[in-house]
Amino acid sequence: xxxxxxxxxxxxxxxxxxxxxxxxxxxxxxxxxxxxxxxxxxxxxxxxxxxxxxxxxxxxxxxxxxxxxxxxxxxxxxxxxxxxxxxxxxxxxxxxxxxxxxxxxxxxxxxxxxxxxx
Amino acid sequence: xxxxxxxxxxxxxxxxxxxxxxxxxxxxxxxxxxxxxxxxxxxxxxxxxxxxxxxxxxxxxxxxxxxxxxxxxxxxxxxxxxxxxxxxxxxxxxxxxxxxxxxxxxxxxxxxxxxxxxxxxxxxxxxxxxxxxxxxxxxxxxxxxxxxxxxxxxxxxxxxxxxxxxxxxxxxxxxxxxxxxxxxxxxxxxxxxxxxxxxxxxxxxxxxxxxxxxxxxxxxxxxxxxxxxxxxxxxxxxxxxxxxxxxxxxxxxxxxxxxxxxxxxxxxxxxxxxxxxxxxxxxxxxxxxxxxxxxxxxxxxxxxxxxxxxxxxxxxxxxxxxxxxxxxxxxxxxxxxxxxxxxxxxxxxxxxxxxxxxxxxxxxxxxxxxxxxxxxxxxxxxxxxxxxxxxxxxxxxxxxxxxxxxxxxxxxxxxxxxxxxxxxxxxxxxxxxxxxxxxxxxxxxxxxxxxxxxxxxxxxxxxxxxxxxxxxxxxxxxxxxxxxxxxxxxxxxxxxxxxxxxxxxxxxxxxxxxxxxxxxxxxxxxxxxxxxxxxxxxxxxxxxxxxxxxxxxxxxxxxxxxxxxxxxxxxxxxxxxxxxxxxxxxxxxxxxxxxxxxxxxxxxxxxxxxxxxxxxxxxxxxxxxxxxxxxxxxxxxxxxxxxxxxxxxxxxxxxxxxxxxxxxxxxxxxxxxxxxxxxxxxxxxxxxxxxxxxxxxxxxxxxxxxxxxxxxxxxxxxxxxxxxxxxxxxxxxxxxxxxxxxxxxxxxxxxxxxxxxxxxxxxxxxxxxxxxxxxxxxxxxxxxxxxxxxxxxxxxxxxxxxxxxxxxxxxxxxxxxxxxxxxxxxxxxxxxxxxxxxxxxxxxxxxxxxxxxxxxxxxxxxxxxxx
Ligand code: SRM
Ligand SMILES: Cc1cc2nc3c(=O)[nH]c(=O)nc-3n(C[C@H](O)[C@H](O)[C@H](O)COP(=O)(O)OP(=O)(O)OC[C@H]3O[C@@H](n4cnc5c(N)ncnc54)[C@H](O)[C@@H]3O)c2cc1C
Ligand code: SF4
Ligand code: FES
Numbered sequence: 001x002x003x004x005x006x007x008x009x010x011x012x013x014x015x016x017x018x019x020x021x022x023x024x025x026x027x028x029x030x031x032x033x034x035x036x037x038x039x040x041x042x043x044x045x046x047x048x049x050x051x052x053x054x055x056x057x058x059x060x061x062x063x064x065x066x067x068x069x070x071x072x073x074x075x076x077x078x079x080x081x082x083x084x085x086x087x088x089x090x091x092x093x094x095x096x097x098x099x100x101x102x103x104x105x106x107x108x109x110x111x112x113x114x115x116x117x118x
Numbered sequence: 119x120x121x122x123x124x125x126x127x128x129x130x131x132x133x134x135x136x137x138x139x140x141x142x143x144x145x146x147x148x149x150x151x152x153x154x155x156x157x158x159x160x161x162x163x164x165x166x167x168x169x170x171x172x173x174x175x176x177x178x179x180x181x182x183x184x185x186x187x188x189x190x191x192x193x194x195x196x197x198x199x200x201x202x203x204x205x206x207x208x209x210x211x212x213x214x215x216x217x218x219x220x221x222x223x224x225x226x227x228x229x230x231x232x233x234x235x236x237x238x239x240x241x242x243x244x245x246x247x248x249x250x251x252x253x254x255x256x257x258x259x260x261x262x263x264x265x266x267x268x269x270x271x272x273x274x275x276x277x278x279x280x281x282x283x284x285x286x287x288x289x290x291x292x293x294x295x296x297x298x299x300x301x302x303x304x305x306x307x308x309x310x311x312x313x314x315x316x317x318x319x320x321x322x323x324x325x326x327x328x329x330x331x332x333x334x335x336x337x338x339x340x341x342x343x344x345x346x347x348x349x350x351x352x353x354x355x356x357x358x359x360x361x362x363x364x365x366x367x368x369x370x371x372x373x374x375x376x377x378x379x380x381x382x383x384x385x386x387x388x389x390x391x392x393x394x395x396x397x398x399x400x401x402x403x404x405x406x407x408x409x410x411x412x413x414x415x416x417x418x419x420x421x422x423x424x425x426x427x428x429x430x431x432x433x434x435x436x437x438x439x440x441x442x443x444x445x446x447x448x449x450x451x452x453x454x455x456x457x458x459x460x461x462x463x464x465x466x467x468x469x470x471x472x473x474x475x476x477x478x479x480x481x482x483x484x485x486x487x488x489x490x491x492x493x494x495x496x497x498x499x500x501x502x503x504x505x506x507x508x509x510x511x512x513x514x515x516x517x518x519x520x521x522x523x524x525x526x527x528x529x530x531x532x533x534x535x536x537x538x539x540x541x542x543x544x545x546x547x548x549x550x551x552x553x554x555x556x557x558x559x560x561x562x563x564x565x566x567x568x569x570x571x572x573x574x575x576x577x578x579x580x581x582x583x584x585x586x587x588x589x590x591x592x593x594x595x596x597x598x599x600x601x602x603x604x605x606x607x608x609x610x611x612x613x614x615x616x617x618x619x620x621x622x623x624x625x626x627x628x629x630x631x632x633x634x635x636x637x638x639x640x641x642x643x644x645x646x647x648x649x650x651x652x653x654x655x656x657x658x659x660x661x662x663x664x665x666x667x668x669x670x671x672x673x674x675x676x677x678x679x680x681x682x683x684x685x686x687x688x689x690x691x692x693x694x695x696x697x698x699x700x701x702x703x704x705x706x707x708x709x710x711x712x713x714x715x716x717x718x719x720x721x722x723x724x725x726x727x728x729x730x731x732x733x734x735x736x737x738x739x740x741x742x743x744x745x746x747x748x749x750x751x752x753x754x755x756x757x758x759x760x761x762x763x764x765x766x767x768x769x770x771x772x773x774x775x776x777x778x779x780x781x782x783x784x785x786x787x788x789x790x791x792x793x794x795x796x797x798x799x800x801x802x803x804x805x806x807x808x809x810x811x812x813x814x815x816x817x818x819x820x821x822x823x824x825x826x827x828x829x830x831x832x833x834x835x836x837x838x839x840x841x842x843x844x845x846x847x848x849x850x851x852x853x854x855x856x857x858x859x860x861x862x863x864x865x866x867x868x869x870x871x872x873x874x875x876x877x878x879x880x881x882x883x884x885x886x887x888x889x890x891x892x893x894x895x896x897x898x899x900x901x902x903x904x905x906x907x908x909x910x911x912x913x914x915x916x917x918x919x920x921x922x923x924x925x926x927x928x929x930x931x932x933x934x935x936x937x938x939x940x941x942x943x944x945x946x947x948x949x950x951x952x953x954x955x956x957x958x959x960x961x962x963x964x965x966x967x968x969x970x971x972x973x974x975x976x977x978x979x980x981x982x983x984x985x
Contacts, residue, residue, distance in 0.1 A: 015960045023658075024696030024703075026960035034969075037960070042658070042668050056984045059712050059969050063700050067670030069636070076671035078700030078708050083671070093596065097182060 009103065009114040014048075017109045025075065027051050027062035028113060035102060035113055036062035038086060040073055047086035048102035048113045053077040054091070061099070119146050119425050122207055122217040124197045124363065126152025128161055128407055129394030130223035131178040133414035138187050140422045148189045151209055153196035154246060157181050162407050165274055167250050168281035174984075176247070200367040202387055219389055219421060222377060223414075224360035226395040226405070230353050231266075235329025241351045244275045253352070257282035260349035264288040264338060266326055267354035268296040270471065275352040276318055277474045288319045288346055290338070292355075295322055300469060300480040304497065305520045308504040312476045312523065359396045359403050372398040381461040383417050391417050400464060407607070408574045409465035415577065419460040466536065466574070470521075470528045476502070477525035482518025482535035483508065491517065494546045498523075505549045507531070514540050516548070529572070529614040530563070537570045563617045572614055575607020583615055587622040593636075595619070632894060635672035638665045642820065642895045646680050655685060657697035675699040676895035679782055682818035683890050686938040688945050689781075689818070690952050701780035704956065705943055706762055709755060711970050711981040714762060716742065716754040717779035718769050719815060722789040722807035722827075723750030732772040740765055743978045749786040749824070751777060756979060758966045763956050766943045775941035778816060782896075784823045787811035788836065792829035792846075799829035800846040806875065807835075810844075813879065814886065816939045820893040820902075823886070824859075838866045841899040842882055847871065851878045855885055855913070858900035867903075867910045870918050880929060884917045887928035 014028045014037055022041040027034050034051035051059050056079060064075045066086065073086040083092045089099040103114035121137075123130050134148060152158070159176040167176065174180075184191040192209065199208040206216045228243035230236055240260070242253050257263075263284040265276045268291025279287040289296075295306035296313075310320045329351065330337040337347045359376040370378040370386040376398025383391045383399075394410035395403065404410060468481035487493070490511040497504050503523035509516060516534045521527065527549060533539070534548065541548065566572075568581030586592040586601040595616055599605050605612040632641045640648065645664065654660045660677050661669050669677075674697040682689050689698055690705075701707050706714035718733070733752055737744045740761050742754035757765055766776075778784060789807030793799030807827040814823065826837030827844045837843025843854040849872040857866030870881055893902040906912060915921040946952045957963040972979040 019960050021696050021955065022693050027958055029959040029962045029965065032968075034959075034967075040668070056710075058710075058984070059967055060708070063704070063708070065671040065674050065696070065700065066668075067637075067674065068668035069670065070667075073668065074670070081671055092600075094600070097180075097186065 008117045010117060011105065011112040011114050014104075014111045014113045017106060017111055020111065023066060025062040025064065025066065027059070030113070030115065034059055034062075036064075036075070037104065037111065037113065038062075038066055038075065040066060040086070043073065045073065046104040046106060046111065047073065048104045049075070049084065049086060049089060050100040052099075053079060053082065054097040054099060055080060055082045119421070120216065120218045121146055121148050121221060121421070122197075122215065122219075123148065123150040123221040123223055124207070125223040125225055125360075125394075125396070126150050126154065126158045126191065126193065127223060127225045127394065128158055128178065129225070129410035129414050130221070131158035132411045133221060133223060133393060133418055134184070134187070134189055135179075136415050136418035137421065138189075140418055141425065144188070145425050146421075149215060150184070150189060150191045151195055151197050151207070151213075152191065152193045154248075155194045156247070157184065157191060157193060159247065161245075164244075164247070164250065165278055165281075167247065168254075168278055173247050197363060200363065200390075202367055202390070205389065217389075219391070221417065222364060222385070222390065222392040222396055223394045224363060224392075224396045226357035226359050226403070228353065229356040229358040231326075231355055233326050233329055235331070235335070236353065238329055238331050238335045239333055240331070240335040240349060241329060241353065244271060244278065244352050244354050250278070253278070253350075254282060256350060257284060260284055262286045262288075262346075262348045263350045263352070264290060264346065264348040265352045265354055266290050267356070268293070268320065268322065269299065269354070269356070270297060270469070270473075271357075272352075272354040273297070273313070273473045274471075275354045276313075279350070279352065280317070280474065284350065285317050286319075287317075288321060288348065289313070290324050290326060290340075291320070291322045292325055293322065296320065297478065300484060301478065301520050301522065302485060302506065304495070305504045305506065305522050308497070308499065308502055308522050309473075309476060309478060311499070312502040313474060316474055318474070357395065357403070357405050359398065361396055361398075364390075364392065364396075372401070372403075376403045381463065382420060383413050383462055393417055399462060402464070404465055404467070406467065406469065409467075411575055411607070412465060412577065413462055416460045416462045423459070466532075468532050468535075470525050477521065477523060477528075479521040479525040479528040480519070481528065481532040482516065484518050484520045486517050494549065496546075496549055507545065507549055509541065509545050513545055516541055516545070519549075521549075529611060533566050533570050533572070533614075537567050539565055539567075563614065563621055572618065573604040573607065573611045576603040576605075578602050578604035580618055583618045584622045587619055588626060592619070593623060593628075634676060634895065635670055637661065637667045637669050637673050638677075640664065642676050642680070643892050645677065646684075646891055649677075649680050650684055655681065655687070656692045657681070657694055669697070671699075675702070675782075676820070678702065679818045679820065679895070683935075686935045688940065688942055690942070690946060695952070695955070699782075704759065704762065705776065705780060705946060706757070707780045709981065710984055711756075712967055713756045713758055713970055713981065715779065716757050716762070716765055716769070717747070717751060717777040718774035719777040719811070720751040720786075721811040721815075722787060722804045724789075724804055724808065729772060729774065732769065732774070736765055736768050739768075741972075741979060743980065750788050751786060753779070756972065756981060758970065759956055759958050760963070760966050763947045763953050767947050770941065770944050770947070776816070776943040781816075781818060782821050783816060783818045784811070784814040784825070787814075787825035787827060788840070789827045790829050790834035792827075796829055798832060800848060801829060801851070803827040803829035803835065803844075803846060806844065806851075809875075810879065810882070813936055814882075816942065817886070817890075817935060819886070819890050821896050821898045823899070839863065840866060842866070842885065844878060850874050853878055853881055856899040856903040856910075858898050860898070862900075864900045864904075869910075869914055881917055883929050883932040884920075884925050885913075887932055888913075888916060888924075 020026050020039040025036050025038040028037050036049050036051040038047045051062050053060050058079050060078050061075055063078050066075045074083045076083045084099050089101040105112045158178045195209045195211045197207045197209050206214055208214045228245045263279040265272050268289050276287055276289050295303050296309055325341040327341045328339040329335055335351055339345050361371040361377045364377040365371050377385055377392035377396050379392050379397045379399050383393050385392050393413040470479035486508045492509045495506045505521050507519035566580050570580045572580050582602050586598050590601045592598045592601050605615045633639050648664055657677050678697045695703055737754050743756050745753050747753045787807045787810045789803045792803030793801055824840045825842045826835040826840040828835040828837045829846050837845055838854050839857045839859045843866045845852045851873045852871050853869045854866035855869045858864045889899055958967045959965050971982040973982055
């Protein structure tokens with residue numbers, strides 16, 4: 001795995017830009033973790049969050065529909081359509097816990113996800 | 119300040135929630151001890167356990183919520199002792215810990231009268247999830263049941279018995295009428311009559327003398343020497359406050375139970391509070407959740423206020439206070455623990471509930487009578503409706519009342535009482551509706567003052583709701599719930615919240631209509647026409663041309679459905695894949711655990727032995743659970759996302775095609791065996807069903823579509839429960855439309871009789887196109903018809919008599935869609951770009967989701983239950 005370390009963030013190569021559907025997500029394996037990676041093509045933005053939906057602990061957010069609520073980019077879990085901000089991870093519907101978010105950077109056609117060092 | 123809460127029921131949870139919301143971070147250390155094994159759950163909706171809610175669904179908040187908010191929660195560990203002089207508590211599991219403030223929120227238990235035999239097996243109480251689990255287990259072997267208690271909880275327990283399949287159930291009430299605390303004699307009679315039609319046997323003025331049986335209950339003996347046989351009994355004769363711990367610690371309790379509190383909810387020890395169903399305030403124990411929440415609120419506010427005055431914060435406060443003013447400094451002199459100024463006052467006990475499908479409500483003072491009071495009563499014994507309102511002598515004020523059978527006006531009437539809204543000149547209008555006059559009875563939501571409490575569980579006023587709309591920009595119930603929690607408690611106020619929201623939006627000049635979501639200011643019907651006129655082919659084009667923002671999960675599926683209905687293109691093409699509902703995107707239904715189901719089309723339910731074998735082989739190879747569905751075909755469950763293309767490849771090679779079980783599209787056309795084999799069959803229903811299923815397969819529509827064809831009037835295909843049902847007659851086919859199973863079953867209505875094969879299909883073409891073009895999103899044909907002005911007569915005119923002159927066009931459009939049908943699974947597996955999306959990990963395509971766990975069950979697998 002290609003990885004560089006920079007101010008406590010480990011960047012790892014997740015996939016190529018064309019591996020991710022426009023305005024949709026894929027699931028990236030990082031050791032034993034699952035990270036949902038989204039290409040918000042309408043806004044030219046990339047986001048990454050945990051793949052597990054905190055509502056019923058389903059590994060599903062990468063398969064959810066993305067969109068916006070006002071300006072906030074969000075993803076809706078395919079199971080019960082709870083929605084989460086892609087920016088902050090905050091749950092936008094009800095009291096579900098928030099989700100973890102990760103930094104993403106694109107260099108050429110490589111997509112990197114930044115994982116904080118613990 | 120260290121706070122210990124004893125009990126983790128609804129009120130305890132609400133107390134924690136309020137405290138955290140009001141307090142500055144870390145100003146409190148909170149420890150909660152609960153006796154039950156799970157964190158606080160919604161007892162008010164306990165009965166929904168029987169209609170499929172799990173214990174988890176009922177939780178007020180998951181255990182993680184407590185941890186996230188720095189609350190230490192001990193479940194399954196009741197407090198057994200309070201040492202008031204050292205200010206410590208001691209728990210069952212041996213924890214001893216000190217407190218600055220102790221909150222007793224121990225609730226109530228069910229009151230069990232001392233009837234000989236109550237200890238027998240098969241006698242239950244109705245209070246906790248465990249009670250319900252035990253009842254469920256026992257009910258399997260019970261045929262007849264009884265409930266002692268005809269009050270609110272008793273009737274709910276009776277409903278539970280019916281839900282458990284014990285339809286032969288008796289209700290035994292000691293008082294001469296049902297719900298003696300809430301309704302009067304006449305109301306009770308109406309309610310009784312209604313409940314009896316549902317099969318309950320109601321006995322009033324009946325006193326149980328003994329519970330009979332040898333070890334297990336087998337019958338009941340009453341004081342009038344009558345007997346009944348029963349296998350199972352639920353006692354629901356009232357509640358008994360859990361004051362034993364308080365009593366043991368020397369706190370004052372009432373003679374009939376309850377921990378005595380003042381208007382700050384302090385017990386006789388000022389550092390110990392009691393809130394919720396264990397507290398006795400001015401001689402009254404409140405057995406409802408709303409007053410409990412208010413108590414929690416009062417204590418939380420006061421503690422937060424007091425915490426500002428505590429020694430730890432003193433120095434900082436003193437520093438600033440010296441320079442500010444004297445009165446604040448004075449406040450520092452004597453910091454009382456119960457600091458703040460909030461007080462609890464006697465609480466309104468109005469209630470509205472649905473008992474076994476019958477609305478029952480009582481509000482204000484339901485019983486007042488006397489010289490200076492007039493009562494207006496409306497009674498309709500046929501329909502089972504009873505309404506009574508009590509009005510002041512001058513006819514100006516509403517004092518209270520009772521509603522049975524129809525409680526739609528409850529919220530409005532309650533607000534009228536609470537806010538002393540002046541009644542219209544003919545007060546009876548408020549229950550009968552104004553007849554002929556111009557006004558709307560004078561009591562619409564508009565007449566409420568802004569201070570009127572609309573949601574009493576969360577103390578949300580009308581003004582706050584209006585504010586959420588005008589300042590907060592809320593335009594949906596969900597947004598309002600999120601903004602100020604209105605409607606998140608018992609939910610009873612939701613219709614009124616919606617009314618207020620809509621009124622406020624209208625008053626702001628907002629045109630309120632059925633728009634899809636914040637991104638499209640159009641209804642589905644308007645959007646359909648616009649997409650067609652502008653010939654838009656992708657979701658992004660539609661959004662750019664007709665919408666705003668980036669779209670969301672509310673508008674993507676209906677727009678995708680419109681595109682599919684209009685152009686008939688493969689749904690995953692042209693970047694439309696990510697605009698599909700998740701099931702459509704992966705051409706399969708996602709299931710618990712994240713696997714998918716595979717449902718090949720089996721038109722009319724007819725299948726060759728060879729094809730059956732293929733299904734068996736595929737299921738075996740991929741370890742899939744197989745089941746015959748309610749739609750006459752076979753579902754294979756538990757397929758990994760990665761396996762879907764290979765599975766479908768094998769099925770397609772064997773001659774199968776997609777069954778569209780995942781789409782809002784045609785599912786099955788169910789058929790009976792018909793004239794080829796059946797001695798009563800008039801026509802070949804199987805051949806016709808196959809022809810129809812193959813004609814409309816893959817057709818995308820506002821909601822799913824189902825059909826049925828029966829070979830004769832015996833109707834073995836249940837065609838009348840389908841969106842279109844065809845039944846053979848001597849002369850041809852009768853066509854029925856707009857039937858529905860599901861949660862609100864409705865039989866299809868006759869559209870036309872004695873049709874030949876071709877005309878019948880022609881009519882179905884027109885009917886379906888009309889539906890696809892005009893229905894709101896996710897509206898089945900039945901609901902679409904119910905909302906249609908003119909109803910079936912109008913629909914018949916359009917379809918049969920071509921009153922809109924659209925028939926030719928619709929038939930042609932349908933033919934285009936029929937001609938461009940392709941199996942979308944075949945296209946998916948043949949297109950490498952689409953096929954590569956069926957992997958769980960983008961960077962490890964060969965690895966399946968490792969979190970999927972199966973268990974064994976009856977020689978097949980099942981998915982592990984969710985946590
Ligand atoms: C598999 C099956 C149950 C079974 O084991 O028999 C089933 C399974 C599901 N049904 Fe159904 N329904 C099945 C027959 C029915 C029937 C009976 C029938 O078709 O004769 C009905 C009532 C008839 C009707 O629709 O009018 C039925 C009424 C529903 C409804 C309620 C629709 C309504 O109008 O109220 C839903 C919810 C919805 O569509 O929004 C639903 C939704 C579902 C979903 C898709 C729920 C979901 O989103 O996950 C289930 C998918 C399970 C899966 O993973 O594949 N299912 N469902 C049946 C598949 C039939 C088939 O071969 O395609
Ligand atoms: C079937 C049913 C239907 C209802 N329907 C309605 C309704 O429609 N509307 C309405 O307003 N109300 C309704 N209620 C009443 C409502 O549920 C109660 O008013 C509410 O639950 C009271 O909350 P509480 O926190 O005071 O008590 P509880 O919810 O009873 O919680 C008290 C908790 O404290 C625990 N406990 C007791 N002693 C100790 C101890 N020493 N140490 C640790 N823990 C202890 C108990 O085990 C319990 O878990 C209904 C109740 C039932 C049972
Ligand atoms: S299969 Fe249908 S009825 Fe059964 S649980 Fe699922 S949605 Fe409900
Ligand atoms: S599992 Fe995600 S919303 Fe329920």
